[in-house]
Amino acid sequence: MIANRSFDCVVLGAGPGGCAAAALVAEQGHSTLLIERDKLPRFHVGESLMPESHWIFERLGVSHEIEQLGFTRKNGVQFVSSSGKESMPFIFADHDDGPSNESWHVQRDKLDKLLFDTAYNRGATCIDQTRVLDIEIKKKGQHKVVMQTSDGKEQEIVSKVVIDASGQSSLIANRLQLKEYYEDLKKSAIWGYFDNAERAGGKNPEVTCILHTESKDAWFWYIPLGDGTVSVGVVGDNDFLLKRGGSPQQTFETEVNNCPGIKRRLRDATQSSLEGHKGRFNVAKEFSYRTTQQAGDGWVLVGDAGGFIDPIYSSGVYLALWSGMKAGEAVAEGLGKNDVSAKQLGRWSKDYESGVALIRKLVRAFYNKDFSFAGFMKEHPQHAGELTDLLVGRVFDGKVGAIFEDMDPWIEKLQAEAV
Numbered sequence: 406m407i408a409n410r411s412f413d414c415v416v417l418g419a420g421p422g423g424c425a426a427a428a429l430v431a432e433q434g435h436s437t438l439l440i441e442r443d444k445l446p447r448f449h450v451g452e453s454l455m456p457e458s459h460w461i462f463e464r465l466g467v468s469h470e471i472e473q474l475g476f477t478r479k480n481g482v483q484f485v486s487s488s489g490k491e492s493m494p495f496i497f498a499d500h501d502d503g504p505s506n507e508s509w510h511v512q513r514d515k516l517d518k519l520l521f522d523t524a525y526n527r528g529a530t531c532i533d534q535t536r537v538l539d540i541e542i543k544k545k546g547q548h549k550v551v552m553q554t555s556d557g558k559e560q561e562i563v564s565k566v567v568i569d570a571s572g573q574s575s576l577i578a579n580r581l582q583l584k585e586y587y588e589d590l591k592k593s594a595i596w597g598y599f600d601n602a603e604r605a606g607g608k609n610p611e612v613t614c615i616l617h618t619e620s621k622d623a624w625f626w627y628i629p630l631g632d633g634t635v636s637v638g639v640v641g642d643n644d645f646l647l648k649r650g651g652s653p654q655q656t657f658e659t660e661v662n663n664c665p666g667i668k669r670r671l672r673d674a675t676q677s678s679l680e681g682h683k684g685r686f687n688v689a690k691e692f693s694y695r696t697t698q699q700a701g702d703g704w705v706l707v708g709d710a711g712g713f714i715d716p717i718y719s720s721g722v723y724l725a726l727w728s729g730m731k732a733g734e735a736v737a738e739g740l741g742k743n744d745v746s747a748k749q750l751g752r753w754s755k756d757y758e759s760g761v762a763l764i765r766k767l768v769r770a771f772y773n774k775d776f777s778f779a780g781f782m783k784e785h786p787q788h789a790g791e792l793t794d795l796l797v798g799r800v801f802d803g804k805v806g807a808i809f810e811d812m813d814p815w816i817e818k819l820q821a822e823a824v
């Protein structure tokens with residue numbers, strides 16, 4: 406139980422989005438409660454970060470601490486075609502000399518705990534092992550949050566603002582029925598962690614590798630982590646992956662055999678013996694959706710609680726951090742001037758939706774079976790800069806867009822030729 410019953414701001418969920426938001430509201434002196442269901446540190450998928458996360462880590466003052474956590478540096482992205490043809494890795498530093506030209510492959514338990522501690526150090530009251538059971542959005546502020554603490558007791562809190570950062574639980578969006586699934590992106594994933602899997606050695610840079618299976622019905626991620634394991638996951642249509650019979654492990658292994666690049670990389674590998682990974686194949690399904698509203702009077706959604714596109718470009722954590730930062734700043738300012746209207750709390754949401762729309766376009770291009778980055782870039786080398794901006798996450802400054810004027814007709818032409 407916590408002593409205080411009333412807060413300026415309650416944040417639901419302590420992933421990257423919730424922690425960033427809580428830290429930035431609390432540092433402005435507003436009483437802030439951050440509530441997390443799980444016991445921290447906790448396991449979470451989402452290990453490959455977009456380089457532009459750098460600026461938010463700087464804003465939160467955690468860049469130095471992140472350097473100390475032993476994460477693998479992510480230097481770029483590599484795509485491997487369905488025939489097993491390896492593209493030249495797309496190395497961020499070859500296209501960009503700024504400080505955000507590299508990133509990290511992180512273990513989320515460590516990253517998220519650091520961010521939770523950061524929120525605490527900025528003055529937020531931070532509690533884990535506490536589940537939010539109910540939220541009542543009141544018209545004139547003073548929203549009600551009911552939670553169950555680790556001792557099993559229920560407690561009611563009132564707050565002027567609620568920031569929902571509860572990830573795929575989407576507590577507010579579910580309650581207000583704001584969620585919409587993308588019909589064409591009903592995907593699922595099965596993943597595990599491997600010891601002795603192939604990784605870059607010597608001077609070769611570590612990259613996030615994206616590999617199509619031979620049939621192009623699925624793709625694998627391959628993310629080398631700092632604890633010596635490699636995170637390997639397969640993504641495909643929900644029905645294709647989960648409704649074919651057999652266990653997740655059997656499906657995973659069948660698809661490994663359909664993917665020469667993964668088969669080679671896992672040749673000598675065994676499933677990780679680390680606690681929590683051993684003998685375990687994780688499943689996530691139908692994770693892509695949007696919400697029809699990002700903010701209302703006294704509430705705002707950040708990160709996955711407001712929508713998630715797809716894991717293909719590793720944008721989830723960055724988008725959670727960016728929206729967490731923007732919502733945190735808007736809430737802190739709003740509380741300061743006694744304006745917690747939807748307009749104030751969601752003042753960043755138009756820019757956010759425009760940036761997310763660019764990533765969504767690139768996601769849809771990837772799932773078009775006729776598309777290949779190598780083919781497109783060969784014909785349109787003038788877009789290398791914009792492609793870099795998209796892959797590093799530089800999508801919020803309004804500079805990207807022209808690439809799609811050529812990419813859309815290029816895909817249409819390929820489709821017409823394929824018929």
Ligand SMILES: Cc1cc2nc3c(=O)[nH]c(=O)nc-3n(C[C@H](O)[C@H](O)[C@H](O)COP(=O)(O)OP(=O)(O)OC[C@H]3O[C@@H](n4cnc5c(N)ncnc54)[C@H](O)[C@@H]3O)c2cc1C
Nearest residue numbers: 418420421422442451453537572574594708709721722725
């Ligand atoms: C298969 C897959 C692979 C992915 N790979 C990547 C990747 O490589 N890179 C990347 O950047 N992103 C990736 N993502 C996306 C990434 O995992 C998310 O976008 C990111 O974690 C969102 O952060 P968040 O802060 O919004 O929510 P989360 O990190 O999900 O945090 C939400 C928190 O809310 C808590 N919570 C939920 N319900 C309650 C409740 N009732 N009461 C209290 N607390 C609650 C949860 O316990 C959780 O800790 C992937 C996603 C999937 C599905």
